[in-house]
Amino acid sequence: MKLTDEEKAMLAGAQGPARQWAIRHQIAVGEFFDASDFVSVGQAHIMADTESLGEAGVAWLEGLAALPKPERTVRIPTITDPRGLDFDSYKRLKQTDAMADIEGRATRAFEALGVLMTNTCINYQTILPPVRGEHLAFGDTGVVIYSNSVMGARSNFEGGPSALSAGLTGRTPRYGYHLDAHRAGTRHFAVAHQPHDLADWGALGGIVGRATNSYWEVPVVTGLEGAPNSDELKHFGAALASFGSVALFHMPGITPEAPALGDAFHGRPTPAAMTIAKADFDAFYAGYAARGDKVDVVVFAAPQLSLLEMQQVAGLLDGRRVHADTSLVVTTSPEVKFAADRMGLTRRIEEAGGIVAAGVCFYQSYAREMAEANGWKRLLTNSAKLVNIIAGYGYQPTLASMEHCVDSAVAGRIR
Amino acid sequence: MPIVLKCHKGIGPAVTGTALVAQDNFSARYDLDRLAGTFSRPAHKLYGQSYKDKILVLVTAKGGVASAWMLHEMAARDMAPKAILFDRANTILAQGAAFAELTMLDRFEAGDPTTLIRTGDELKLEPAEGRVTILDRDA
Numbered sequence: 359m360k361l362t363d364e365e366k367a368m369l370a371g372a373q374g375p376a377r378q379w380a381i382r383h384q385i386a387v388g389e390f391f392d393a394s395d396f397v398s399v400g401q402a403h404i405m406a407d408t409e410s411l412g413e414a415g416v417a418w419l420e421g422l423a424a425l426p427k428p429e430r431t432v433r434i435p436t437i438t439d440p441r442g443l444d445f446d447s448y449k450r451l452k453q454t455d456a457m458a459d460i461e462g463r464a465t466r467a468f469e470a471l472g473v474l475m476t477n478t479c480i481n482y483q484t485i486l487p488p489v490r491g492e493h494l495a496f497g498d499t500g501v502v503i504y505s506n507s508v509m510g511a512r513s514n515f516e517g518g519p520s521a522l523s524a525g526l527t528g529r530t531p532r533y534g535y536h537l538d539a540h541r542a543g544t545r546h547f548a549v550a551h552q553p554h555d556l557a558d559w560g561a562l563g564g565i566v567g568r569a570t571n572s573y574w575e576v577p578v579v580t581g582l583e584g585a586p587n588s589d590e591l592k593h594f595g596a597a598l599a600s601f602g603s604v605a606l607f608h609m610p611g612i613t614p615e616a617p618a619l620g621d622a623f624h625g626r627p628t629p630a631a632m633t634i635a636k637a638d639f640d641a642f643y644a645g646y647a648a649r650g651d652k653v654d655v656v657v658f659a660a661p662q663l664s665l666l667e668m669q670q671v672a673g674l675l676d677g678r679r680v681h682a683d684t685s686l687v688v689t690t691s692p693e694v695k696f697a698a699d700r701m702g703l704t705r706r707i708e709e710a711g712g713i714v715a716a717g718v719c720f721y722q723s724y725a726r727e728m729a730e731a732n733g734w735k736r737l738l739t740n741s742a743k744l745v746n747i748i749a750g751y752g753y754q755p756t757l758a759s760m761e762h763c764v765d766s767a768v769a770g771r772i773r
Numbered sequence: 774m775p776i777v778l779k780c781h782k783g784i785g786p787a788v789t790g791t792a793l794v795a796q797d798n799f800s801a802r803y804d805l806d807r808l809a810g811t812f813s814r815p816a817h818k819l820y821g822q823s824y825k826d827k828i829l830v831l832v833t834a835k836g837g838v839a840s841a842w843m844l845h846e847m848a849a850r851d852m853a854p855k856a857i858l859f860d861r862a863n864t865i866l867a868q869g870a871a872f873a874e875l876t877m878l879d880r881f882e883a884g885d886p887t888t889l890i891r892t893g894d895e896l897k898l899e900p901a902e903g904r905v906t907i908l909d910r911d912a
Contacts, residue, residue: 412849
């Protein structure tokens with residue numbers, strides 16, 4: 359990689375061991391992906407929940423945090439993805455004090471590095487929305503795909519160590535979705551059945567993701583009637599990234615880099631479309647069906663809920679009560695939680711028996727241990743991303759609309 | 774003559790070990806019971822199998838960014854695979870391998886390594902040279 363004088367100085371250790379580690383790590387990754395040089399980035403977003411970090415990762419962060427302040431402080435705004443635990447709700451979710459202790463240690467280490475503990479995977483809705491052409495180093499696949507596709511910003515999937523490196527150096531290797539050449543559509547999907555709700559948008563993302571199945575492919579989706587809203591695109595993108603490892607999509611006439619179909623493919627011939635029909639949606643849902651089964655936990659998360667989703671959940675629960683043998687968990691960002699508290703939405707959800715957790719996203723929160731401690735097995739959610747992830751933690755997941763989820767939570771059985 | 778497979782320059786140290794191969798993908802968060810050291814997602818083709826100290830040979834990396842930390846955490850507990858070979862890595866696994874100092878290679882000249890390497894093959898991996906040798910099979 360071609361290095362500037364400043365980058366050479368960082369590599370030589372002139373700016374301390376943290377920045378030296380960071381740029382060395384970035385060069386190893388950059389060379390693996392044939393990056394020619396670095397590109398400056400405006401923000402970094404770190405996924406670093408304590409379950410992923412483990413004791414080894416937290417101790418490593420504490421080592422960085424013990425360095426002198428000028429050497430350890432990030433040099434661009436650096437924010438965090440959901441954490442492993444919410445101090446206000448962890449006891450109700452039967453998470454342990456040991457989990458809270460390690461969470462506290464990780465948080466103190468990040469704060470010592472100058473990281474803002476935003477604890478959110480919907481920063482594009484709540485913190486500072488990215489701008490077209492802006493280079494970023496974002497973690498969380500749902501954040502990256504939304505920022506790239508809906509906002510036209512430029513980021514790869516940056517894992518925690520790489521996003522932290524970008525925070526420390528202010529740059530990232532120029533490869534993948536920082537380059538025009540990788541942003542052209544490569545696959546074409548024609549929607550012949552319109553999604554009706556957030557679960558459907560997630561299902562569509564899952565269907566396209568399964569068929570695309572590569573970080574290096576860019577699906578182009580046509581046939582949609584009207585523009586989806588931000589929450590719909592959030593669920594679509596999160597599922598597409600989860601099922602397919604996809605980081606960028608185009609929707610001609612909707613997303614900014616594809617005013618028309620030809621733009622999505624950068625002027626190249628449009629490939630034949632794979633049609634997505636109602637039968638494809640039906641088959642997707644059928645893969646997770648469990649009608650009549652007792653439901654142990656209903657989860658609204660992955661991604662965290664917007665204020666509007668919080669209002670929808672509260673409205674569906676008004677005047678009702680979650681079944682005594684079923685738990686209902688809602689996760690959102692700290693910013694949305696403050697607003698939901700102020701507007702009475704949290705109270706309405708919790709009076710019906712739900713638990714509202716802030717700064718977490720369920721699957722990043724010791725899901726296996728929560729399942730064991732609470733006796734949870736059958737999980738119902740309107741998040742296609744969550745049904746894809748959570749089976750690996752020993753759950754049996756089912757996908758349904760938000761209304762269907764709430765009806766089932768009240769009945770204690772999948773309706 | 775052992776079989777030599779050329780690929781893109783990789784990450785991590787040179788290692789030798791035994792291959793565990795599947796035409797499936799990899800995510801540390803979605804697919805593994807990291808405490809037990811086994812594949813735990815029922816739909817995964819290696820479900821129930823131990824990956825500890827194996828050279829995993831898979832098609833691509835899937836899922837979330839957590840794998841970048843998880844490889845490091847698994848290595849610290851001596852519960853990591855010895856190396857991972859992909860047809861095509863994604864950014865997260867490459868970043869995670871760099872952080873954990875785990876060996877990773879991809880982009881093989883002869884095609885998808887899951888069709889070239891068999892479970893049980895003894896492999897020598899040389900990332901700096903972009904070379905994988907199947908030690909116990911002749912060309």
